[in-house]
Amino acid sequence: MVFLKRKSVIVALASFVLISILLLISLGNKDDDKVVNAGEVSNMPLVEVKELEPMDLKEVFNTIGFFVPENDxxxxxxxxxxxxxxxxxxxxxxxxxxxxxxxENSSQKERVEEAKQELRDARNNLQEAKTEENWSLQSARESLDEAKEYEEEQKQKLEEAKEDYKEGEIDKRELERAEDRYDLAKRRTERAQELVDSIEEDDNKDIQEAFYEEQVKWAERLLERAEKEYEKTxxxxxxxxxxxxxxxxxxxxxxxxxxxxxxVSQGKVHVSTSVSEQYVVKLAEGDSAKVTVPAISDKQVSGTITEVGVMPEDGGRFYPVNIILDESIDNLKVGMNAQIQLTIASESDVLAVPRHAIVTDDDEDMVYVLDEDNLVHLKPVTTGISENGLVHVEGLNEGDKVVVAGISRLEDGTEVEVVKEDK
Known part of the structure; x- marks a missing residue:
């Protein structure tokens, strides 16, 4: 009897274990059915959307330049x-x-001394002409001979200057000065000849004084020019x-x-750069700029455009632009390179979408907008300036939800499942 009871207990336990195993298998099969069914139901495109709100945009242009002194x-x-x-x-x-x-100025110094002597002689002659009753014909002829000799000397020097100019040994200004000295010498000879003629006609008193007054003026001009030439050394x-x-x-x-x-001046240094015609029309004096000096630090320093060129440099296609920094930079040196960020357009309180959210069909820009029923609709937009991948768009309203990811499977009227929403 004991054996039969034990056998009954064992059979009962075995039956319980078997039933439990079958029950667990059954439950497991039911869970697997749920996963499959769920996968079959969730067949809508998954998208991310962004709710539009007004923002400020700046379109910038990056270029390079170098530092130059404010004056040099x-x-x-x-x-x-x-x-x-x-x-x-x-x-x-x-x-x-x-x-x-x-x-080296020995020759210029010699000409100064010669001119001083000429002036002294002219003044002495003028004084004598005023005090003497008559002027001897012999003295007048001696003065004429001296004038002719000086004229011939200056003529010879002019010929030498012309040859030197052809050979490139002197510049045009040196040649012009030689021409001036020769012209003065000819005038001196003419005055001396007038004096001789007046004495021979026995009407010489006033002519004599006028002649030597002219000689004094001529000598003064000669000395002035000689001193200027000397000073140029x-x-x-x-x-x-x-x-x-x-x-x-x-x-x-x-x-x-x-x-x-x-x-170079010790005032502010400024940044010199050049931009193409595409951008120069968008810049103006007073516009802001950001400047970085890589050799010193990565810090951006604010600056202001002080000049926008109206003519391209050296006949090219790039226009000069100068920028003054609003603050000083330690250890900054003339000639250092600069990285420049120029603002070429800005807009306030506008709507913007990521550039990749815009689809183009037949040259028309459009975006997908989500409605309350989780359906997306294509809406045409007009694009404007951009900043960091965001593009200003017109044709949408504040609060619109624009699809920004998952666009490839969409078409107008598609029902979607939103997995992420940015604001």
């Missing part, structure tokens, strides 16, 4: 000459009219500032064309 002076002598000595070096600070370098600073570069040394030939020394 490229110093050249007013005459051709050999450098005798240089009194400054790069980095020196100079004041206005401070001597920078000197040209001393080249001075046109303004105060820092010596940026010295391009000459003793023994070099300096000329009025090639800069010998460059001076």
């Amino acid at each position: 002076w490229r110093v050249t002598p007013d005459t051709v000459g050999t450098v005798e000595k240089v009194l400054v070096t790069e980095g020196d600070m100079v004041e206005k009219d401070e001597l920078l370098f000197q040209l 001393y080249v001075k600073a046109p303004s105060g500032g820092e010596i940026l570069s010295v391009r000459i040394q003793k023994g070099d030939t300096a000329n009025p064309i090639t800069p010998a020394i460059v001076i």
